[in-house]
Amino acid sequence: MEIKCIAGFALITKDPAASASLYQDALGLPLEKMDDYRFIDKFPGANHFGVWPLSMASQSCFGQDEWPESVPEPTATIEFELADAAAVELAVQEMKENEQKFVHEARTEPWGQTIARFMSPEGVLVGLSYAPWLHE
Numbered sequence: 788m789e790i791k792c793i794a795g796f797a798l799i800t801k802d803p804a805a806s807a808s809l810y811q812d813a814l815g816l817p818l819e820k821m822d823d824y825r826f827i828d829k830f831p832g833a834n835h836f837g838v839w840p841l842s843m844a845s846q847s848c849f850g851q852d853e854w855p856e857s858v859p860e861p862t863a864t865i866e867f868e869l870a871d872a873a874a875v876e877l878a879v880q881e882m883k884e885n886e887q888k889f890v891h892e893a894r895t896e897p898w899g900q901t902i903a904r905f906m907s908p909e910g911v912l913v914g915l916s917y918a919p920w921l922h923e
Contacts, residue, residue, distance in 0.1 A: 798810075834918075859906060
C-alpha cells in the first residue's frame, strides 16, 4: 500500500450550527451545504498528517506534560496554513474581535512554525499556521 495524500478530513460535531459558523463564517472556508452536511470538494490537500501524543500537544500549548483539566482534551488537530507569520497575527486579532478564545496566541515554535491554537466547538485543536518550509 502506498498512501498518496489525505483524501478527506471531516469533523464530527454535536453542534452543526456552531461548527459551520466557525469554519464558514469566522475562517471564511467556502463550504457547500447538503442537508446539514457542509463540505469542500477538491480543496488543496494536507501537507502533514501525524499521530500526536497528548503530552506533546500539552507541552506545545501549555509548556507542561499534563493537559489542563479546565480545557477539553482534543481528539484531533487540524492546522490551516496562512501566507506568512504576519497573516497568523492578523487572523488571531480578527477572530478575537469576534470573541474567539485561544489556547495560545501566535508564537514561533522551536522548529520555526508560527502558530496560534484554539479549541473548536467539537473539541478539535485548531491551528492557524505559517510553516516556512511549505512556502519554499
